[in-house]
Every structure is written in structure tokens, then in C-alpha cells.
Amino acid sequence: MFATSEIELDQTALANNLNYIRKVIGKDVRLSSVVKGNAYGHGIFEFVPMAETLGVDHFSVFSADEALEVTNISMHRSQVMVMGFVDNAELEWAVLNEVEFFVFELDRLEKAIEMARKVGKKARIHLEFETGLNRTGFIKTDLVRAVEFLKKNLDHFELMGDCTHYAGAESIANYVRVKNQIKKFNKMDKWLRSTGLEPLVKHTACSAAAISYPKSRMEMVRIGILQYGFWPSKETFIDCIKHVSSREDPLRRVMKWKSKVMDVKEVNTGEFIGYGTTFMASENMKIATVPVGYSHGYARSLSNQGRVLIRGKRLAVVGIVNMNLLIVDVSECPGAEKGDEVVLIGDQGDNSISVSSFGELSDQLNYELLTRLPRNIPRTVIANETLTNQIPTNGLSKA
Structure with a gap:
């Protein structure tokens, strides 16, 4: 049977985009590939191996079911980080499978440590700070309680990172708000480290922040829309090209x-x-x-x-x-x-x-249209044998 439409994924385009992103963020900043929303409509099962072939070894998802999809398809046991929903009943699986996950409230933290004790492995946690988005994240008073609890359970967790999320870094209208968030995050990070807890990496930047706010790049960036060849907004694209002589789009659509x-x-x-x-x-x-x-x-x-x-x-x-x-x-x-x-x-x-042309016509964001593409549309990777043979598969996410 023939499908009514199909999606092709261009490995050469992805390689181009990853190389561009790595140039922007610098050689010492790690790249986490965000593949939530079925890899922004591109397909987790097709996209993850393609990205791993190009050196990516860290993936961010929203929920535990997406984390399971990545772990099932990963060719190289890449690290997986859940930024959002993990039901308490899923924490045992996450700990057993060394899946990293955000912690932003005390109940999840307590249950994670309980599961770590039960299975005899350390929970790999990232402490999320509330810095101004007012969505998820520890406020300072709850963070104090979380730290007190963690210091009593040092043998049952690895503090993989501390993090936050910005309130619309793709729009200049949020400039002051985002700058204040960066300051608040750094202040909370400094306090956390003063307690003796040392996160392995601090990470706050999404695609838009990584382009428009260099100080947000820190030690790791969580890149979604850019790797697929799309811009978070026209403003982000302008931020990219305003300091270079060429006005051409450096990204290619995957x-x-x-x-x-x-x-x-x-x-x-x-x-x-x-x-x-x-x-x-x-x-x-x-x-x-x-x-x-x-x-x-x-x-x-x-x-x-x-x-x-x-x-x-x-x-x-x-x-x-x-x-x-x-x-x-x-x-x-x-x-x-x-x-x-x-x-x-x-x-x-x-x-x-382009997807942006759809957005202008239908009032949809790039993100919205892409993630609404049904999973049953067949997806095919157009592989580049030269890239596959030349690019090593370990460590390039740090390049």
C-alpha cells in the first residue's frame, strides 16, 4: 500500500546545521539534541540514529515515554534527559536505565531517592530553578529544603546539572525578562555550589537563547528547532546574520x-x-x-x-x-x-x-505545524555515505 504522502530526512542538511551550531556555541559547550514532539515531527526513530551517526550523544525529551523511544532506538547508548513529565511510577524505570530527569518539586525528588535506594542505583537528576517563567522549577525556599534533603542522601543521586528555561528568548519583547532570568539563575547556581553540591553542568539555553544571548550557553545547550533547519523566529535569524557580511540562511531544512x-x-x-x-x-x-x-x-x-x-x-x-x-x-x-x-x-x-511560510499564512508557529505531522506518515533518511564513513560517533556533541 502507498501512503498519501511521505517525509524525507536529509542527513547532509543535518550535518550542515550541527556544524553551524557547534561554531556558534564553541568547542567547550556540549550540545543536547532536543527530540521532543516526535523529534519536531521528523520522527524519533529515524532522527536519533541519524544524529548519532553525526556525533550527537545526548538527547533531551519531554516525557518518559519519549525517553523510552530514544533508548530503544539509540545505537550508542546516548544519554537521555527528560525535561518534563515523569510519573512517580516511572521513576524506577528511569533510575534503572540511567535516564536523567529534571527535578522541580519535592515530591518527585523524594520518590526518586526512594527508587534509587530500592534498585541500588543512583538517580541522575537535574535541579531546575524557577527564574521568571513561572512554570516549573524550585523557588529559593523550596530549593533550600531540596538541598537539605539531598545532603542527607548523598549516596543515592548524581547531580548531573542545574538548569532553567527562558520566557520567550525568541522575541526582543522579552529581552529584559530573559536578562533578569540569566542573572537570577547564576545567583541560584552560585548559592547551590556554596552548599557543597556541585552540578556537573549548568544549562539554560534553548535554540533562541543560544543565538541571541551568548551568556546563556554556559556548559550545555538544548537545541531543538535549529538543528532541523528552522529558526525560532525572524528576530533570531536577524540576530544571527547581523554581524556577518553574508545575509544567506546558514541552515538547511532537514x-x-x-x-x-x-x-x-x-x-x-x-x-x-x-x-x-x-x-x-x-x-x-x-x-x-x-x-x-x-x-x-x-x-x-x-x-x-x-x-x-x-x-x-x-x-x-x-x-x-x-x-x-x-x-x-x-x-x-x-x-x-x-x-x-x-x-x-x-x-x-x-x-x-518553508515552514515559516506556513506560519505566516496560518498563524501557526514552526513548532506547531511540525509537531502536528502524524506519526504514520512514512519517513525515510537520505543518508550520505561520505558523512557516515568520516564522522566519528563519540564525543562530537562537545565539539
Whole structure:
């Protein structure tokens, strides 16, 4: 059976992006690859081995089930860090499998130490500080209690790191707030170390912070959207290029999402296209149907706004995006026929459809559209044999 669309992942593009990120963060800063949200829609099972081949050996996820997926597919027993949800019932598994996890409240900390005692292994924890996002993280008074508890249980944990998360580093509107968070984190880190507890690494930077706030890079950065070839925002991209002579985008899109033309037909002037009356042909038109709709991650809000590539031409989506298909005006491409490749995200000829262009048209963030791509879309890695043979698989996440 053939899927209605497929996703290709370009290993050469990923290598380019990782090399760029490593140049930005410097050789002494570790890179943790963020693969939450099914690797931002790219697919954990496809992306993790591809990244490991390029030297990545540390992955960040949101939840324990994602951590399990990474540990199941990892080729090199890479380190895995859970930044968000771990149910108390999952802590035993995490400790047994040496999965690292954030601790931001006392109940999780106490249960983690209890599981560590039970299984005879140390819990690998990262203390998260509340610095101004007001989401998760220890405030100072609770951190004092956490430290008192930890100092009574020194044999049952490894303090892998201390960390925080910024409140919108991708927007200049949050500049003062983020700067204050950096100051507060450093103050809390200094206090923690004064108690005798020494985190192995301090880490606070996401993709946007790593680009826009050099002081946030510290000893490790948690890079998500950048590695996939997308920018957190236009402002972040401007921060990247404003100090260099070239204005070209240094990133390459790892993903190409494509489908095929399912049918081609003629529509006469004055006829409506698709459901309802949202689009009427103002002249005789040629249209193509594509078997991708909002159930496949192509937003209904892109009705009469979206763009696709067919035979190298950028063409308009007309009418309402259905659950299972969309309609394209191919009048400018008279040779279009059944079976032609349709690029929904990615390059074809000299043209490109970027996720950011979707965002501008549908009020979706890069992150939102990518992570909504269903898991059942087949994903294929386009491997580069030269890269696979030349790049060592250990330690390059620190390069």
C-alpha cells in the first residue's frame, strides 16, 4: 500500500546545521539534541540514529515515554534527559536505565531517592530553578529544603546539572525578562555550589537563547528547532546574520514533505471549487487534487492561502482544505498530470516551501505545524555515505 504522502530526512542538511551550531556555541559547550514532539515531527526513530551517526550523544525529551523511544532506538547508548513529565511510577524505570530527569518539586525528588535506594542505583537528576517563567522549577525556599534533603542522601543521586528555561528568548519583547532570568539563575547556581553540591553542568539555553544571548550557553545547550533547519523566529535569524557580511540562511531544512497529484480536471469560469462558496473560478482553470488534508497535518486554515510546488512552480491552494485532500490551481502549469510530485515542505527546482511560510499564512508557529505531522506518515533518511564513513560517533556533541 502507498501512503498519501511521505517525509524525507536529509542527513547532509543535518550535518550542515550541527556544524553551524557547534561554531556558534564553541568547542567547550556540549550540545543536547532536543527530540521532543516526535523529534519536531521528523520522527524519533529515524532522527536519533541519524544524529548519532553525526556525533550527537545526548538527547533531551519531554516525557518518559519519549525517553523510552530514544533508548530503544539509540545505537550508542546516548544519554537521555527528560525535561518534563515523569510519573512517580516511572521513576524506577528511569533510575534503572540511567535516564536523567529534571527535578522541580519535592515530591518527585523524594520518590526518586526512594527508587534509587530500592534498585541500588543512583538517580541522575537535574535541579531546575524557577527564574521568571513561572512554570516549573524550585523557588529559593523550596530549593533550600531540596538541598537539605539531598545532603542527607548523598549516596543515592548524581547531580548531573542545574538548569532553567527562558520566557520567550525568541522575541526582543522579552529581552529584559530573559536578562533578569540569566542573572537570577547564576545567583541560584552560585548559592547551590556554596552548599557543597556541585552540578556537573549548568544549562539554560534553548535554540533562541543560544543565538541571541551568548551568556546563556554556559556548559550545555538544548537545541531543538535549529538543528532541523528552522529558526525560532525572524528576530533570531536577524540576530544571527547581523554581524556577518553574508545575509544567506546558514541552515538547511532537514525535512522534505511531499505527495503526488491524484487527479487533474478543468473548471469553467463562474464555478465554485470544493466545499461551500469560498472560491469561485474567475476564469477557466485547471486544478489538481492532492491526497493530503488536515488529518495529515496540513492545516484547514491554509484554505485559499497555502502554496505547494509542482514541476518547480509555486502554486496556490484553492478552496477549503478537506480532511483528506486539498486542491491546487495548476493553470500556470498546463503539463501537470496525475502522479506529479507535490512538495508541501521543502525544495523543488529553484523554489522552496518553508515552514515559516506556513506560519505566516496560518498563524501557526514552526513548532506547531511540525509537531502536528502524524506519526504514520512514512519517513525515510537520505543518508550520505561520505558523512557516515568520516564522522566519528563519540564525543562530537562537545565539539
